[in-house]
Amino acid sequence: MQFKRIIGHQALKQQLVSTVKENRVSHAQLFLGPEGSGSLALAVAYAQYINCEDKQDDDSCGKCASCIKYEKLIHPDLHFSYPFFAKKADETATTYMEEWRTAFLANPYLSLTHWRGQLEAENKQANINIAEAHDIIKKLSLKSFEAEYKVLIMWLPEYLDTQGNALLKLIEEPPAKTLFLLVAENQDKILNTIISRTQLVKVNKLSHDELTSYLIEEKHINSDRANEIAFIADGNIQEAIDQLAEEENAHFDLLIRWFRFIVTDSGLNIIQLCEEELSKLGRENQKIFLIYSINVLRQIVLMQNGASDMLFLKGEELDFVKKFAEITSLEQLTEAIDLLEKTHYSVERNANPKILFLDLSLQLVLLFKYKTSLKETQYI
Numbered sequence: 525m526q527f528k529r530i531i532g533h534q535a536l537k538q539q540l541v542s543t544v545k546e547n548r549v550s551h552a553q554l555f556l557g558p559e560g561s562g563s564l565a566l567a568v569a570y571a572q573y574i575n576c577e578d579k580q581d582d583d584s585c586g587k588c589a590s591c592i593k594y595e596k597l598i599h600p601d602l603h604f605s606y607p608f609f610a611k612k613a614d615e616t617a618t619t620y621m622e623e624w625r626t627a628f629l630a631n632p633y634l635s636l637t638h639w640r641g642q643l644e645a646e647n648k649q650a651n652i653n654i655a656e657a658h659d660i661i662k663k664l665s666l667k668s669f670e671a672e673y674k675v676l677i678m679w680l681p682e683y684l685d686t687q688g689n690a691l692l693k694l695i696e697e698p699p700a701k702t703l704f705l706l707v708a709e710n711q712d713k714i715l716n717t718i719i720s721r722t723q724l725v726k727v728n729k730l731s732h733d734e735l736t737s738y739l740i741e742e743k744h745i746n747s748d749r750a751n752e753i754a755f756i757a758d759g760n761i762q763e764a765i766d767q768l769a770e771e772e773n774a775h776f777d778l779l780i781r782w783f784r785f786i787v788t789d790s791g792l793n794i795i796q797l798c799e800e801e802l803s804k805l806g807r808e809n810q811k812i813f814l815i816y817s818i819n820v821l822r823q824i825v826l827m828q829n830g831a832s833d834m835l836f837l838k839g840e841e842l843d844f845v846k847k848f849a850e851i852t853s854l855e856q857l858t859e860a861i862d863l864l865e866k867t868h869y870s871v872e873r874n875a876n877p878k879i880l881f882l883d884l885s886l887q888l889v890l891l892f893k894y895k896t897s898l899k900e901t902q903y904i
Contacts, residue, residue, distance in 0.1 A: 810871050
């Protein structure tokens with residue numbers, strides 16, 4: 525993985541390259557970034573650059589023996605650790621290495637959900653078990669085979685749990701020329717004892733323009749569709765890829781009709797739309813529609829607060845934002861966003877879609893039509 529193949533993050537790439545040139549490579553680093561930001565790809569590209577035999581000014585050469593092995597994830601001094609769904613207590617990440625190579629090489633921006641799809645996970649919980657911790661200690665205690673640095677890249681250390689304590693001494697005082705690169709999405713779920721022993725590398729989400737350009741140039745879709753997908757994905761490449769795999773949906777037209785029925789309290793139309801359209805979208809498309817609705821409301825909030833230069837919407841969508849901003853308050857929009865986020869959470873957990881969307885619609889009627897909410901009313 526070379527830096528040039530990773531979307532965006534130009535300043536961070538230069539920063540990582542500088543640490544190598546100036547001999548400031550920290551032995552334990554935490555790449556912290558949201559899902560789909562490219563933090564895992566950056567960690568792999570960084571490790572490849574460190575061990576490249578013919579380093580260029582801003583990237584690895586991609587042609588030396590080390591780079592070729594890194595590109596295929598088969599370098600003997602490159603180790604991976606990641607959550608898996610153990611069928612036996614003594615299984616380690618190595619058991620699933622072939623599946624990991626296939627998944628990462630196909631999509632270096634993969635999420636845990638897609639990693640789960642590569643394995644027969646059934647209902648098992650993902651974790652990095654104690655057997656894996658012991659295996660890491662064993663592997664890193666050996667001398668490097670051919671590279672200057674042995675590298676362990678741990679994806680999602682949030683799933684390490686208390687067995688991570690077994691690695692504390694190794695992380696704090698590793699063997700010479702040994703690097704720990706931890707790639708995380710949620711700092712709050714990582715053991716504080718591990719965080720305190722690592723140097724933070726903050727990976728921001730991709731900008732709207734960066735994601736739009738990627739979709740147009742790499743996925744060859746038209747600018748309007750790319751803009752809509754980038755708007756919904758909100759910097760998450762994995763989310764954008766998921767949307768491309770789905771059949772194109774008229775999110776805006778559906779949203780307009782839904783909100784028109786809500787603000788006019790058109791009960792029969794609301795019931796019909798919930799039963800015949802929203803409930804039949806399918807779970808993934810329901811989640812996408814809800815995310816799209818949340819993002820539109822957030823754009824309205826920006827409009828109300830004079831931040832029109834931060835709006836991404838165009839044409840009819842922008843006209844809708846301007847009009848809706850005139851008839852709603854910040855309090856209404858904030859509560860509506862909260863309701864939509866709770867519904868998204870329920871959709872993920874397979875709640876009945878007809879009941880879910882009808883209940884949501886009725887609460888939005890109270891909010892936008894009658895300027896009240898369930899928070900202000902009581903039911904027997």
